[in-house]
Amino acid sequence: METVIFAHGDCDGVTSAAIAYSVFGGRVVFSHPVGLLGDLEEFAGQAERVVVLDISLDERTWRAVAEKLSAFREAIYIDHHPTPEGGLELLEKLGVKVFHEQGPSTAELAFRNLNPPHELSRVALYGAIGDYAVRTEWFNTYLGFWDIRALYLEAGVLTLGLEGLRRDHDRKRELVAELAGNRLPSSIDFLVASAIREARNLEEARRALPSKLVVLKSIAYVVNPGAPLGAMATFSHVQSGRPVGLAIEVKRDWAVMSLRSATGCVDLNALLRELAPRYEGHGGGHREAAGARVPVARLEGFLAELDEAVSRICSKQR
Known part of the structure; x- marks a missing residue:
């Protein structure tokens, strides 16, 4: 079944996309709430399965998005943002598989509901750390399966590196595939270089902030x-x-x-x-x-x- 994965381009979106990719394969498109409807129309094509990850429902387009998703043989929506009133109910009524919960990261929700390889819990933990969603029971349980020091190092490299990549979607798609194979962010040279640059930029900007x-x-x-x-x-x-x-x-x-x-x-x-x-x-x-x-x-x-x-x-x- 041909699959297209639509995900937000930050750490939580990229890690949840990697988890979905490990299960379904397919193509990855990075999107955002306002652009999701147009991206579904442009990139979903003849896909039979569509997975939407870490993209909240926009007030102006959520009904049209729901209708669009209902046209696919299988549509999965996984997110943790607050939603417009009636949004989730309409998705479910139209046959979309919805996994939504405020509090956890989308990466955690993807891991819990898509049945990926167990080792990808580490990738889901990166997403949770990158989105500050570290107060859940799942996070505390799975944190114990990995070394916390290395885990936070890898999550930091991934989060800052993605900030530096911004709209370089080809590199981000490459990252999705690497993370789906559980490769360490610190072993990906272009990501490490981006993270170092971004960390330095952030410190310079922080120091200059009082004058701006x-x-x-x-x-x-x-x-x-x-x-x-x-x-x-x-x-x-x-x-x-x-x-x-x-x-x-x-x-x-x-x-x-x-x-x-x-x-x-x-x-x-x-x-x-x-x-x-x-x-x-x-x-x-x-x-x-x-x-x-x-x-x-x-x-x-x-x-x-x-x-x-x-x-x-x-x-x-x-």
């Missing part, structure tokens, strides 16, 4: 930090002491951003799903780690309303 950080009432942000957005959003939150930190990269007419918070006072996923569409954008993710895209022309207004919303929400929690 814009601090508002309840959010702090940096534009074009030159390093992974997720990490720089965390540093923005930590260095400013504000409830929410953002790192923004301008890509032509779009502002692409990551948001981080560790205070617990605001649900970033819920807030962005509501706020971003009002600015012709889209957003979502997890409660304390999320992302959004808005047109550059609307960015200033978006940030101002976001700041007000976080101030209002967090003030109620005090």
